[in-house]
Amino acid sequence: MRASARCGARTRNGAPCRAPAVHGKTRCRMHGGARRCGAPKANGNARKHGLFARDAIAERGQVRLLLGEAQKLLRELK
Helix, strand or coil: CCCCCECCCECCCCCECCCECCCCCCCCCCCCCCCCCCCCCCCHHHHCCCCCHHHHHHHHHHHHHHHHHHHHHHHHHC
């Protein structure tokens, strides 16, 4: 175990990962050396780009405004 190659990744604090690399690879099982790791092919989640985020935020603001007006009207009717 001590003589095995180490993972080439860096931890969050900048120190090298101390885990042993997977046989035949340069990374440990937690940093990408495991089989079938990473995003799947044609991953739909990787396509998120925020193009519609501005529209969604504006729509939520409109809904919030409409709800506020409805609450105000209900208070006036009481």
